[in-house]
Amino acid sequence: MARQTQWQLRQRFLMDLLLQVHKPLLQQELIEMGSRLNENPSDYEADSWPSLIDFMERVHQGRILRPYSIYSQLQEELPQQLLGVYRFLLLAKDWRTFQCNACYARSHFNPVLFVNALQLAISGRPDTKDLVLPAMHEVLPQLYFDKDVILDAQQVNWQQLAPIPNITLKRSWKEILGDIVYPRRFRQPLEVPVLPAEPIVIEVKPLRTLLSSDVELNGYWNSLISRLLITRNEQGTAIIDGDRMMAFRNAHDEYMYRLENGRAAKPEHPQILLHNIKQFVALCELEELTTGHKSLQLIEPTLMTTGGVRYKATKLNGLDVWLLIRQSTEELQSQIDKQLEKAVETPTMETVGQVIATNYWQLFRHLSLAINGNCTMEPNLLGMATSNLRDPIYRTMLFQLAQLIARYERPQVSAYDNQQVQQIHVGNLTTYEHLVDSDLINLMDQQLLQTQRNNLQFLQRRLVARQLRLNHKPFNITYELYASEPMVVLIRSYLIPPGRDQAGLLIESFVSELAMGKNILVRQFPMAKSVHTLRKLYEAKKPLDSSNACSFPQHLLLPRGTAEGLRLQLLVQVLAWNGSETIAECEWAGSVVDSTAPVLTSARVDVVIHHHSLKLKD
Known part of the structure; x- marks a missing residue:
């Protein structure tokens, strides 16, 4: 047997933790x-x-959320708890x-709190950046799939997935004597039944591709909000001694200053939040054009927590909710206007992003308290980022925030006419639905799946949830641009x-360097790949490509x-680009960071x- 590489051992450790x-x-x-608990300061940076x-x-x-407790992102101390566990790992x-810290957090803290902190810490550590976590809807399927799927999966027996040797109860005296006399290697091996290769499938019903119920999108949104909560609380510890060219008060101040400077080199999280709010609202509006149904209609809370507690439905009537949302957005607008008066030299959208990001948690917490009361034992859709997008109240608030953001967006038009879009060619745009399987192995009976070791290797069949997933066929966009002089632009x-x-x-x-004269830029868009399943990651022998954590899942690139x-x-x-780098960590980072770039030229083309709908058999 080949010796496992360091990457394999570390990847396997993470997978064992998440099983x-x-x-x-x-x-x-x-x-x-x-x-x-490791309390030795020398074991940390x-x-x-x-x-x-x-x-x-x-x-x-005892002020860190314990196992079997109800997780809610709107609990008063949750942001500080999430930040603490994140730093404990990072x-x-x-x-x-x-390893030791991760095992301690896994054993002593709430599983959702642990997974959210681990997901963020993995991307920030040099020794874990090449490790891949499975899709969050496979790690904690209870938070993403409806209760019917969860209950059906929990009824599957171990014998349906792993072969059990056929043992004859009645044995002759000759067979018993043979077992004693003959060595083990001469005995007849036990007959092991061969199980079907097809997985045991639990269908996700109804089979439709609603944006708000997309499990990959909900997983991404959960990561986005977790990052926002951590950034919001880290900013409270920032210092300015270095900016004022003064001596640091102590080593901790210097450490935090360098940490903040390192973070500033990346796209600002407030701007990323604004971008994603606008993206979600735009997708919802285009979905309405396709389906003819309002995206703000109620999606029944058919979810359960990891402990089997059902989600609480909202009892407040629509008019009262609308008045609460309107009042909240008006107060937020007032705060933005006051901050704009103070920060005259700061770009407008940077200020807008900072105010919305800073007030995001309090905004939704106050809204939830007004609607659901101060009851943390009954989970609700507003309290979990994994289910936020299913909540019509939350979606209504996002629509209002998108309108608020649009009031402050005033694209600048450049006075220089040194750019021209001569032609745009767009390939055939086609979306389609296909069936995808998600591993539900984390719902198996624990005593059978884990003993003193991981028994996953003995499974011959997979237990999966099968659902429809939107995707698009490969296409390309060709830009023909004319430049009167060499320059770098953002498109x-x-x-x-x-x-x-x-x-x-x-x-x-994207950012591109244009030569003087005619430039032809061809951009290709392949169809979206499926996410890595638990089983695939367990069997991986080398690092795998992971999805870009900065943007929506790629299968939602086009609306249906x-x-x-x-x-x-x-x-x-086509905008002027003043950045120093032509390639950003996120493909659309330029769009987020350089919100004040003047528009050199623009064009539009009909598409x-x-x-193609998937025809399913009954």
Whole structure:
């Protein structure tokens, strides 16, 4: 047997941690690694210990969410708890310390809190950046799939997935004597039945591709909000000694200053939040054009928590909710206007993003308290980022925030006419539906799946949830641009309903160096790949490509078309680019960061999106 590489061992460790993450650890090695809280300052990054003191105190006081408790992102202390667990994992000095801390957090804290912190810490550590976490709807399927799917999966027996040797109860005296006399290698092997290769399938009903119920989108949104909560609380510890060219008060101040400077090099999280709000609203509006149904209609809360507690439905009537939302957005607008008066030299959209991001958590917390009361034992859709998009109240609030953002967006038009879009060619745009399977192995009976080891290797069949997923066929966009002089530009492309002037669904945003004269840029868009399943990651022998964590899942690049063709327009904007880098960490980072870039030229072209529906047998 080939020796496992370091990557395989580390990847396998993460997978073992996430197996049955909502249940206690049973693997003895992992239990021992997480048996004690590491309070040795030398085991953490230099000068980072002061930032962990609050977390350590909370652990000793029992103020970190425990297993089997109800997780709600709107609980008063949740942001500080999430930040504490995140730092506990992120700041571990080496891999061994990280392992022990991860096992401790896995054993002693709420599984949703642990998974959210782990997901963020993995991307921030140099020794874990090439590791891949499975899709969150496979790690905690209870938070993403309806209760009918969960209950059906829990009724599947181990014998349906793993072969059981056929043992004859009555044996002759000759057979018994043979077992004693003959060595083991001469005995007849036990007859093991061969199980069918097809997985046991639990269909997700109804089979339709609603944007708000998309499990990958809900998983991405959960990560986005977790990152926002952490950033919001980290900003409270930022210092300005370095900016004022003064001596740091202590080593911790210097450490936090460098941490903040490192973060500033990446796209600002407030601007990323604004971008995603606008993207979701644009997708919802285009979905309405396709289906003819309002995206704000109620989606029944047919979810359960990891502990089997059902979600609480909203009892407040629509008019009262609308008045609450209107009052909240008016107060937020007032705060933005006041801040704009103070920060005259700061770009408008940067200020808008900071105010919305800073007030986001309090905004939805106050809204939830007014609607659902101060009851943390009954989960609701507003309290979980994994289910936020299913809630019509939450979606209504996002629509209002998008309108508020649009009031402050005033694209600048450059006075220089040194750019011209000569022609735009768009390939055939076609969306389609296909069936995808998601591993539900985390819903198996724990005593059978885990003993003193991981028994996943004995399974011959998979247990999966099968659902429809929207996707698009490969296409390309060709830009023919004329430049009167060499220059670097930012190119944005949006899908918009005919006749609309405002930007809509951002398809792509990229930076390009143009030569003087005619330039032909060809951009290719392959169909979206499926996410890595739990089983695939367990069997992986080398690092796998992971999806871009900065943007919506790629299968939602295009809105769902229609059989006769959904008629839209592609709006192309060419903007001046003043950045120092032509390639950003996120493909659309330029669109987020450089919100004040003047538009050099723009053009639009008519497009049609067709859709091929999947014909299913009864």
